[in-house]
């Protein structure tokens with residue numbers, strides 16, 4: 001298993017537009033042996049400022065849902081398809097996604113996660129290598145191959161989608177729940193209820 005340092009990109013100038021727009025390279029965070037890997041699109045303004053993925057409004061939505069399903073943010077790994085903030089928050093281009101693909105693939109390879117959750121259309125299409133209707137496909141478990149190794153992937157809507165459209169909240173929550181199930185995470189409220197019951201009767 002690689003160390004966290006191995007998973008960091010410290011110098012890269014492959015994408016001229018992103019070199020201009022970024023203040024820093026935003027690497028993935030979380031343990032180098034996490035079972036669960038979230039993959040977003042790319043850093044936004046807050047992430048670029050702080051040097052950490054999902055620390056803005058989308059990050060709060062993600063954190064809340066992680067807590068609900070019993071996943072601790074400190075126990076999961078969170079990364080992005082591109083590590084530098086695109087100008088004006090535009091989507092990364094195909095070239096930019098390809099330029100950064102090797103970094104993402106080595107992160108996946110070294111982490112060896114039980115499940116990868118793609119947050120939104122860009123990461124879903126990037127890793128599945130096909131077009132994806134994320135709202136319709138959210139919660140679907142897919143198998144992808146990275147360097148020949150099969151990996152389980154759960155499609156999810158982007159957390160920001162729940163901020164624009166409240167009806168996406170349930171879709172988002174159900175997909176994260178499904179991913180926690182696939183990863184074998186068992187921190188649900190029902191367990192807590194059972195424990196509480198046991199304590200009282202003991």
Ligand code: URA
Nearest residue numbers: 040041042043053054
């Ligand atoms: N949206 C993303 O896709 N990634 C981040 O890191 C933050 C917001």
